[in-house]
Amino acid sequence: MIERLCVIGVGLIGGSLARALRDAGHVREIVGASRNPVHLQRAVELGVIDRFDTDLASAVQGADMIFVSVPLGAMGAVFRSIRDALTDGAVVTDGGSVKASVVADISEAIGEIPSWFVPGHPIAGTEQSGVDASFSELYKDRRVILTPLAETDATAVSRVRAMWEAVGATVSEMDVKHHDEVLAATSHLPHILAYTLVESLARMSEQREIFEYAAGGFRDFTRIASSDPVMWRDICLANGEAVLNMLERFNRDLASLSEAIRASDGDRILQIFSEAKSARDGFAG
């Protein structure tokens, strides 16, 4: 049970966690915090948080659990704002999509890697953003990855794990670098491809007509291009190396397929498509 949860950044991710913990009876009081009182007031109206504070240092006082769900580019500033205001025994965790940058940010803000910080990442979300898009079931049957370090306190990890399990998630642990590589492959690269495709098409002169003849496959394929651009800019900046490595691998494979199309090599094309279908069907099942 969390006595007082402080959610810094009450959008889709933070708002959904607040709703889910309340529904699960796993929290007594929820304080929202961010720089934007309009968003926070809306979160109170929706019943997502009990009260709010736009001063982060004062918001975290007395909280035994702090969840930081702001874009990656804002993490460092949040850590600097709260570092001297935390209550003894408080655990801080986050929802950032890249872990190495968050660990670097906290380490820089504190001067060392603190025992009370548990880097985390719920593998959940939609293309929507903002507290109005938050919902209690977002984490049900989804995975959460924690990437604790040698310095991380085991009890802090247990408390974060218990929090996520309380909202129906399955928690795994892996190391920071591996997390960032896996996510570059399954999440960051697909977003980059979807954004690039839509941008390519939007700049073609016939764009309006083009989108008119797009079908369901295109709709699904490009849904993630509606995701929050600031969040995804920050992910690209924070996980640049892993993302560029994946891009290089993808470009090699795309060039190989292009070459097969240019050479009208039907056998090779069929082989690539068949292997992909088989992998994708396995994933779906």
Next chain:
Amino acid sequence: MIERLCVIGVGLIGGSLARALRDAGHVREIVGASRNPVHLQRAVELGVIDRFDTDLASAVQGADMIFVSVPLGAMGAVFRSIRDALTDGAVVTDGGSVKASVVADISEAIGEIPSWFVPGHPIAGTEQSGVDASFSELYKDRRVILTPLAETDATAVSRVRAMWEAVGATVSEMDVKHHDEVLAATSHLPHILAYTLVESLARMSEQREIFEYAAGGFRDFTRIASSDPVMWRDICLANGEAVLNMLERFNRDLASLSEAIRASDGDRILQIFSEAKSARDGFAG
């Protein structure tokens, strides 16, 4: 009203048209045809067709409307099989995703572009295939593109248009080359990207683990990689030039984004993502 419809290739596309025309009361008798009696027998069991014939020439006899929905690579052989068996006044149309290759195939089979052939393309489908996946509502509120040529009989076009309108589709006309370029952009390129991404990931050593941590965005993005590999091989071969042109455009844009990531140029990344989001949100609305 169609007196006797002959559907050559009774899969998702052909089967769904048969079901929809029957439900709309727009057809009296439906004959299925293909080389595979097992699939055809299944189509009879499902009530999709009334009877079948594995001899295409005999199947089209007496039919006033023939719908050819086979992979693009099989179109030429179908046209050669039926050309001497068509009843006077019969109209032939198709559902191929590329129109230039189909027009070349019929022209080669007949020795000229026949007045009774209306090249067509319903912009509808799912990642599934086969008659078991067919359903009556597939074309409701979807678009169908017809690409009639100077040689095409206007009455034949009207009859095909009426057929698609009877099943709830909106029919547009455009020229063959434009159709193939638009579809390369909105359909063929996305499928190529999805197949390539899944294939890239599947060949990474940690593939099983990687797919384990994929979320809903990945699922949507890669759904089309479950599409029929033979159909998509044929599309790549038939529309190679337009597909390679789109790939070149996409590669330029992807290289430009990669460069921005490499240079940590947050403003440029944000601009690209924001423009894409805006275009995608407009499409969704």
